[in-house]
Amino acid sequence: MAGELNSRGHPSLIPRRGLPGMRRRLAGNGPVTAAFLGGSITEGAGASEAEAMSWRALTGAYLQELYAGHPVRCINAGVGGTTSAFGAHRLQEHVLAEGRIDLLFAEFSVNDGEDRAESIRGMEGIVRQCRRLSPETELVFVYTAADKNLTGYKPFNIAVHEEVADYYGIPSIDCAAKVYTMIHTGELDWTRFAPDGYHPLDAGHALYAALVQEYLEQAITRGSVQASGEAAQHITGLPSPLDSGNYEYGGMLDYSAARYSAAFRFQKLKPEEPLMNWRFPAEHACTADPQAEFTFTVTGQCAGLVLLYGPDSGIIEYSLNGGPFAEINLFDDWCLNAYRPIPVLFPVRTEREILQVTVRNTERKDSRSTGNGLRVLKLLWN
Known part of the structure; x- marks a missing residue:
């Protein structure tokens, strides 16, 4: 499996089914819309200028560059302090109501609590609702860093989100794993990276954006056409849910x-x-x-x-x-x-x-x- 290995023994980039639809969009000339659903880190907290220096804004700028000649629109659906459960209930009004969405980033591993069932319901609800109401949308899970997920191998909140990602073939970008590695190799001082233990400063947002960009380049510009076709067949229907009480209809x-x-x-x-x-x-x-x-x-x-x-x-x-x-x-x-x-x-x-x-x-x-x-x-x- 492609990806950047870290000292926890698993890749920071887990491509799974990839982004075949985004790869196909390169061949056309129509508009491209990316949405960013998450908490305060996605909204841009910690960055000196949220609309220019956050990981969301930097990722949007990269997509503008990658899809040169396409009208590219980015939707900021980050709301500070919100969990994936609230994200599933916000999805229609704050994202899908905006029209066709080609790419959706979901970032909730920091804000989700210790209730495994509620995290499953939230993340699974986002995936199932999106695939039912907007099947052309491709999803990526992003895991940012915080004190609670820099404590060891496969921290709880990320492990729970990975259950959903693995079950539905959702690519995931583990920024927390990258930060964990850099802390333990002496490349990064966490107290300076995110002084409050959650919200990265400009250099931190840039690090997250670089990892996201690395994955997008891998999945979109260097992806296999054959693999993309096979992956596209993977989501023709929804499997039975992991949790029947998930927030698919939130x-x-x-x-x-x-x-x-x-x-x-x-x-x-x-x-x-x-x-x-x-x-x-x-x-x-x-x-x-x-x-x-x-x-x-x-x-x-x-x-x-x-x-x-x-x-x-x-x-x-x-x-x-x-x-x-x-x-x-x-x-x-x-x-x-x-x-x-x-x-x-x-x-x-x-x-x-x-x-x-x-x-x-x-x-x-x-x-x-x-x-x-x-x-x-x-x-x-x-």
């Missing part, structure tokens, strides 16, 4: 799809209310009334919310299909500084069914919160 609904009690108002954040991790419209339903509630109905295996949590957020409760209410307190240290979107996914059901959701505010709040605010940005369903 999506976001506007907050207005719910039915709200009279205490809610509909507004945008005020200038003095800072917003982080969200570059999209932020109009939402808002209340501080502890008696306020809202309801919505979807059909699927799962429902959820995207809430704007911040300095005045309180504790809420939800109920599914008239069942007992469960409490949600998502207040954390980040809430002290700004509002940000926080996805809340309710438990996955074994079968698709009608889900009637009731959410109500309470008089309770975190000791650090300044109020009992409830702000609804999106509704989630799968």
Whole structure:
């Protein structure tokens, strides 16, 4: 298998089925669209100028050079702090709604937590949803570095994503493996590369982009035509899922799809209310009334919310299909500084069914919160 071997004993570049469609695009003259779905590192955090120096921007510049004569468009679907589960629910609105997508990079290994099933559901949901709704799109998984995945051979989050990549033949680029090797050979000082332990500075973004470029050159300009044809036949259908509760049918609904009690108002954040991790419209339903509630109905295996949590957020409760209410307190240290979107996914059901959701505010709040605010940005369903 082609690839750059590292001291962990496996390649940084794992081509699998390759990118036959992107190779074929070289022979034409039509437009090429690449999308970048991920967290803050994909969005460009750490880079001195996100739209010029991030790994995403540098990869886009390389694609512009590679597909000279083609109109090349790049979509930034990176949102700080988001997991693959939220990525699967964002995929349609933030990526596929933009029209034909030729190449999709997915980067979530840093933000996904220790819940293996949830990571599988998220990454598998992205793959299956993409292949069902946009079968011409080719995917690449990108694994960036963080303290938690520089601890030894095949760290947990990357290993879980690799299960999905291997099952569906998705190429993967293990930037964390490259960083791990360079740290242990003395070529790289991690504390200078990413001072906060997550977000690389310009040199780090350039290193990631160089590895991505190496793979793209290998897969697109030096790929085998015969191998490309064989690979194209590999995705004519979807195999049975690894997890039947994956987020293949995940999506976001506007907050207005719910039915709200009279205490809610509909507004945008005020200038003095800072917003982080969200570059999209932020109009939402808002209340501080502890008696306020809202309801919505979807059909699927799962429902959820995207809430704007911040300095005045309180504790809420939800109920599914008239069942007992469960409490949600998502207040954390980040809430002290700004509002940000926080996805809340309710438990996955074994079968698709009608889900009637009731959410109500309470008089309770975190000791650090300044109020009992409830702000609804999106509704989630799968």
